[in-house]
Amino acid sequence: MSVEGWGEPGGEGVGAGLGVRRATPADLDAIMEVERAAHAHPWQRESFEREFTLEWSRIWVATEGERVAGFLAFWRVLDELHILDVAVHPDFQRRGIARGMLEMLIALGHAHEVVSVLLEVRVSNKPAIALYKRLGFERMGRRKRYYDDGEDAWVMCAELG
Numbered sequence: 001m002s003v004e005g006w007g008e009p010g011g012e013g014v015g016a017g018l019g020v021r022r023a024t025p026a027d028l029d030a031i032m033e034v035e036r037a038a039h040a041h042p043w044q045r046e047s048f049e050r051e052f053t054l055e056w057s058r059i060w061v062a063t064e065g066e067r068v069a070g071f072l073a074f075w076r077v078l079d080e081l082h083i084l085d086v087a088v089h090p091d092f093q094r095r096g097i098a099r100g101m102l103e104m105l106i107a108l109g110h111a112h113e114v115v116s117v118l119l120e121v122r123v124s125n126k127p128a129i130a131l132y133k134r135l136g137f138e139r140m141g142r143r144k145r146y147y148d149d150g151e152d153a154w155v156m157c158a159e160l161g
Helices: 025-038 045-051 097-111 126-134
Strands: 013-015 018-022 057-064 067-077 080-088 116-122 138-143 153-159
Touching: 018 097, 025 045, 025 057, 025 067, 025 080, 045 057, 057 097, 067 097, 080 097, 097 116, 097 126, 116 126, 126 153
Parallel strands: 080 116
Antiparallel strands: 013 018, 018 057, 057 067, 067 080, 116 153, 138 153
């Protein structure tokens, strides 16, 4: 199923003074700043550049004024959503931005007949795992040596259907 015309956050906010919109390639420098500040093992710029070329891929950015505070990258594949990356700049963490974007994505999934939302998360990332569990995700498997540094990943799923 195509995501053309689908997956737009509609400009809703995720907190006081924060809005969410679909990212464009012009946001790439800001996305990379957030990615590098938020993750010990950041994605490469080329990975994000590729996401902008894929019909089934979307990146949303949470903004405060002109500044990108965080982002959410995901795919829609048939009746599933796959979360690729979520990051919030340390200057904006603990304000509910990641949770707000994830809740928006789940609500969009409910509205568009998505049956499940999947993701991989580092087994050591306890804060993210706790957030995902609060949002209804459950562990469904483990990918051994999933990350470049050899760390395993939990596969987590939220059933929407």
